[in-house]
Amino acid sequence: MSTEVTVELQQLAHADGLPLPAYQTMEAAGLDLMAAVADSAPLTLAPGQYALVPTGLAIALPPGHEAQVRPRSGLAAKHGVTVLNSPGTIDADYRGEIKVILINHGAAPFVIKRGERIAQMVIAPVVQAALVPVATLSATDRGAGGFGSTGR
Numbered sequence: 001m002s003t004e005v006t007v008e009l010q011q012l013a014h015a016d017g018l019p020l021p022a023y024q025t026m027e028a029a030g031l032d033l034m035a036a037v038a039d040s041a042p043l044t045l046a047p048g049q050y051a052l053v054p055t056g057l058a059i060a061l062p063p064g065h066e067a068q069v070r071p072r073s074g075l076a077a078k079h080g081v082t083v084l085n086s087p088g089t090i091d092a093d094y095r096g097e098i099k100v101i102l103i104n105h106g107a108a109p110f111v112i113k114r115g116e117r118i119a120q121m122v123i124a125p126v127v128q129a130a131l132v133p134v135a136t137l138s139a140t141d142r143g144a145g146g147f148g149s150t151g152r
Helices: 073-079
Strands: 008-011 031-034 043-045 050-054 057-060 065-070 081-083 088-090 099-104 110-112 117-125
Touching (some): 043 099
Antiparallel strands (some): 031 117, 065 117
């Protein structure tokens, strides 16, 4: 069972008429974010190109929470389009527009139209670390073994 948290949402003028983010199923973790580009100006991503795509949304997260902007698996699997800085982090004190950095890793240009679902947003609790400087760290079986040091 999931826990519900209240998040204030502001729909900006250039998102007028677009549906609000929504969970697509009862147990979905992510809310779909849509492109708030103008109908008359779709955005084309050439192969290898990336762009900042507006969503027309701003949020106020409660303290102790973040929003993670993640790729949509369908866009990645079908077109090679994904979120470049995945997951993107929206801090609880940020009040600006949510924008998504999309990149086209595919072989063909990809056109982003108004209202296209471009990413998903997951709301999550945050734990902040209290860093304690020490002269040495406690020992483990792994030690300082790097990437791939525990097997295939």
